[in-house]
Amino acid sequence: MAENGVGASVRRKEDNRFLIGKGNYTDDITIAGQTHAVFLRSPHAHATINSIDTIAASAAPGVVAIFTGDDLAADGIGPLICGVTVTSDDGQPHRAPVHPALAQGKVNYVGDHVAVVIAESLSQAKDAAELVEVDYGVLPAVTNTATAADEGQTQIHEVAPGNLCFNWPFGDKAAVEEVFTAAHKVSSLELINNRMVTNPMEPRAAIADYNAGTEEITLHLTTQNPHVHRLVLSAFNQLAPEHKLRVVGPDVGGGFGAKIFIYAEELVVGWACRKVNRPVKWTADRTEAFLSDAHGRDHVSTAEMAMDENGKFLALRVMTRANLGAYLSTFGTMVPSYLYAFLLAGQYSTPLIYSEVKAVFTNTAPVDASRGAGRPEATFLLERLVDVCAADMGLDPVEIRRRNFIPVEAFPYQTPVVQCYDSGDYHAALDKALVLANYGSFAARAEEAKSRGKRRGIGLSSYVEACGIAPSAAVGQLGGGVGLWESAQVRFNPTGNVQVFTGTHSHGQGHETTFAQLVTEQLGVPFGNIEVIHGDTAKTQFGMGTYGSRSLAVGGVAISKACEKLIAKGKKIAAHALEAAEGDIEFADGNFTVAGTDKAMSIEAVAFNAYVPHSYPEGLEPGFDENAFFDPLNFSFPAGTHICEVEVDPDTGEVEIIKYSAVDDFGKLINPMIVAGQVHGGIAHGVGQALLEGCRYDSEGQLITASYMDYAMPRADNLPSFDIDYAPTDPPDNPLGVKGCGEAGAIGAPPAVINAIVNALGVKHIDMPATPETVWRAAQSV
Amino acid sequence: MLTVKMSVNGKPVSAELEDRTLLVQLLRENLRLTGTHIGCDTSQCGACVVHVNGVSVKSCTLLAVQADGAEVTTIEGLAKNGVLHPMQQAFMDNHGLQCGFCTPGMVMSALDIVKRNGSAVDEATVRKELEGNICRCTGYHNIVKSVQAGAKSMGG
Structure with a gap:
């Protein structure tokens, strides 16, 4: 085992910055000229919106802009999407009501987004939000899981009769019934699985900045999957073309699933920064987190x-x-x-x-x-x-x-x-x-x-x-709209230290440490010379992010495969330098060795050789930097x-x-x-x-x-x-x-x-x- | 608007503030000391704990003006010359943090716990006294270990 390699309880690389107060969470970021967004939320569970009057609010001190669902629609900003199709027992796809980021004519839960108020300061935005007058027509609410689909319940969405999204049977009903009829004993139980609020300790937040010169939006978010955010916001919400949208998940204070999803606030803030041509920042308070986190x-x-x-x-x-x-x-x-x-x-x-x-x-x-x-x-x-x-x-x-x-x-x-x-x-x-x-x-x-x-x-x-x-093929067969492989890039710098780029995102799991352990074990580079980089679409290649306990089992394998490619290339470089046949080169503990001799070359020396290829294998590309994608079996x-x-x-x-x-x-x-x-x-x-x-x-x-x-x-x-x-x-x-x-x-x-x-x-x-x-x-x- | 003056991590500071400004806002926004976090709005989670005149305080629940003239210590004030405070070191050694968001408040509360209960503070006391700090990542197992280990090393 390499020192600090696989199996060692290495102290975490990420801890120092968190322990001295130098973490960089989304709400810690301040951009010069930033404005503050506050979302006006529905106080009713189910209501029509008859009118929204923003006149008084717009005149309040410090208000920069107030937007409603109509403004989003006018700019062609798409509704929020659901990325996995389930086929209902009638052979039809699940019922998918339109989910506007800001309500259009109707609100459907307490906390639903009605308008966004953007002001010079957070307190000014909050004060102005109090002045927005919304005329609601309150409707009966449906809240009970057991009875929501029963006859006589208020129908929430036109597209979903009986409030049914899908009825999804799986298995051989008749065969099971037959066994039950003949069984020695049948035990049964009625039970609920209680609703939970996920509650990562860092509330959700977003800060968006538009550069009119490059026409690029940079969106710092509390996200577990920056590239998934970028893809959905771009492809389905028309926020910006993918190459003109940078999503960064800086330090993220816990996710547990709640920060996978593409939320209304993120889309609205990303869109609004271009509308007001100023950075726009939003941070949920805990009450908002309870109301509007999934x-x-x-x-x-x-x-x-x-x-x-x-x-x-x-x-x-x-x-x-x-x-x-x-x-x-x-x-x-x-x-x-x-x-x-x-x-x-x-x-x-x-x-x-x-x-x-x-x-x-x-x-x-x-x-x-x-x-x-x-x-x-x-x-x-x-x-x-x-x-x-x-x-x-x-x-x-x-x-x-x-x-x-x-x-x-x-x-x-x-x-x-x-x-x-x-x-x-x-x-x-x-x-x-x-x-x-x-x-x-x-x-x-x-x-x-x-x-x-x-x-x-x-x-x-x-x-x-x-x-x-x-496995991506399985995901596709089931109606998922994505592949669930993972990517990695392992880059040697000329001086021999290593940057590992992963498409996963660490928000407490310690990837910066665990992944460095994988690399030190496989490549023999000292643990201290390895840096793991994640969470920025401008730095890392496309990756699928972190959820479903996938980061090591999928992302870790991608890193390992990139390391294998480096070793394979390194063997060619070492063979040339050591004047041996490629097939005679062995790699272990960070050294390329000519089998059976004491002729050896460190992987750092090979990396230097690859960047300064004065004497180099003919036809081989310079550079010591490999990427890999891994799709699990x-x-x-x-x-x-x-x-x-x-x-x-x-x-x-x-x-x-x-x-x-x-x-x-x-x-x-x-x-x-x-x-x-x-x-x-x-x-x-x-x-x-x-x-x-x-x-x-x-x-x-x-x-x-x-x-x-x-x-x-x-x-x-x-x-x-x-x-x-x-x-x-x-x-x-x-x-x-x-x-x-x-x-x-x-x-x-x-x-x-x-x-x-x-x-x-x-x-x-x-x-x-x-x-x-x-x-x-x-x-x-x- | 009013003017408040205090010492933060040993340095004198002065700021012009709206009357309603909370201490945590002064720290995070005016002084850019963003190690102190805001995790709730009901004084429950403890991510914002700092020391005011040596006593642990939830800085989201104190108006900045209430700390006028006080000596305030935040997580940024603990390490000296690049060397972690023994309690910070104990959190690192015992994996007492994961996402890091609750950590500054945990460390600041831990110091207050040690101050009041001594370096041999037992597990049950630590658990009871951490009631005002919420962590979603660690299940507290390693935080409790960290506090006890930090207490021990502070006691010499």
Whole structure:
């Protein structure tokens, strides 16, 4: 292993700037002459706009301009788009209502964008926004996921009768029904997956600058994928031609999915800077983030499992209603369909699976990917149902899992729901987790707790997820509008240091460190001489960005392939310089060597030679700078078992997590310190969903959890320290042998926590978030 | 408009401000000390924590004029001559940060926690005292470790 290479817990390159206050987040950027934008948002969930009067506001001090949807339309600025098509059961594509960046005649959720006020200062813009008079005709609101598509509900969009976006059945319904009819036992469960607000700590922001000389717009954004932003803003929104639009995602303070999407504010600010010929800056306050960031989850489901007399799973049937909000966000349709139903096999060899997803429109903020995206919903449903199955069959939750796990010898394993798992050893992870969690001695601890009037519970979750998104051909077959390869460029400078350009984007994941470790390992260049550059369309070639735990599994491989090209070219250069045959040159530890001799040349010397090619192989291009694109062969399938032990106070309903143990399979770890950090954060996110976080709209569509006073984020004293370990397998479909790790915790944790609470209380089910009130009520019911 | 004067990271500063200007706005906009962040609008998240006369304060909840005459320390004032403060170093050594957005507030709160609880502060106390600082990335596991490690090295 190279020093600071693969497998070392190297301290992060990015930390110094963040620790001394020298991070460069979007709101930290100030451009001379900048103006400030404030968005006037709808206070109503559903209303027609009869008129907008901006006369008084326009005359307010400092106001530069006020724009409405008509202004955008007049300039041919296109509506926001959804990039993935789902075919409904009538053979038609999903219903796609027009989604204007600024409302045109109608608003469809509280926080919907009505107008933008641009002024010299932020306070002037806020003051002026108060003076805009909008005459609304308030309409009844639809907010309930379960009933939005029912008869008699107000129809939100003309193009979507019954508020239905799509009804998407998947699997052999008749075959599943047949198995259910003949099954020894059917276990069933109704459950919700609670709506969440993703809440990266840095609120969204954008600052746009137009250069009239070059006719170029530069847009600094809180983005996880600058090139995707540029592509969509250019190709679909007509903001500017792609080569005249520069999108920069500088330091970004967390994303978790919420900063993938192309938002109204970004488009409007980008457009407005040219209209007013001044830089325009917008930063969300937290209330705006709650109102207008894409939300996550929000399913209502029924799940049924047919079993034989040994508790062997024969068939699974799932009916889900998924809330997509008022409009389709950029990838909104994909989350409750392909990212959900294709994960319903979980770790089990269930031969038949049928699912039906009704995706509905409501007068709520758009719903899209949020850490895990579809996979937490599938995992929660399945892992809760498996515990119900265990209870119905009189089996221990461990035993029923063991009986149904896909055995290690069955890999690669073709599930009945499209995915083909390339590697996994589910028994190994379970066994290790049981030891880590002291599962065998739980009964004694439960007894002891009982003597204190408390109830202990222990719960498992054996999850698998599909990440490392994604093979482009598969994406295309499913109706996705993009390819999901990744790009890399590895550039030696003449002095021998290295710049690595990646199409992924790091917003907390530590790519600047992990990717440098890959390069130092492969090329032997000292870690300190490697710089990773990302997040600027003017610096890096086209890349797809960071989401779906793809950066290492896809982007890392692209870097590795660029390094391979450098080594291949370096061999030619070294062969010439060392007067040997190319076939005799070996490369290891940063040196090109003539096999069997002590004749050698460092890769830095080769790089110099390539830039100063005075004596150089004939016909070979100068320069030492290679790029590569990698399109993955398959998804990546991290898996593991998480075990949560809780203590419930039946008198108060309070739940304390006593111990949380996680054993995951992420394949090979590049930086174990960073991986552990990803696991910790994911678990906390999942615990937040299970115990604390519930996004609520009232029946009129008012968001009643629009601040950190009302929406409970996990805090340090809600959580324990975590016990984590790994049970790796080697994924044959990934050239680096790695799997994604960023979302696993958020996927694995919610059912582990709820299974533990259910176990403590002796109830069948409890919905998330299991707040003290919910738990107390459940405790009283038994 | 009014004039406020204070010391920020040991340097005297003076600014003409609208009366309603918050301390965090003075720091970020007038003084361009952008290490202090704004993560919410209800004094919950703690990304804006600075020290005013040695006490940790949420600078989004204090008018600039309320800090008139005070000694203010921000995250930019901790490292000396390019050497990280032991608490900053502890965050680096223990991977106590990911996206970095909550980090300045975490470090400033951590220093206050150590000041009040000593260098042997236990995990439960750290967790309880960090209640006013929200992090979405780390699950707090490594932040708690960092605070304890930083406390220890500050104690010598």
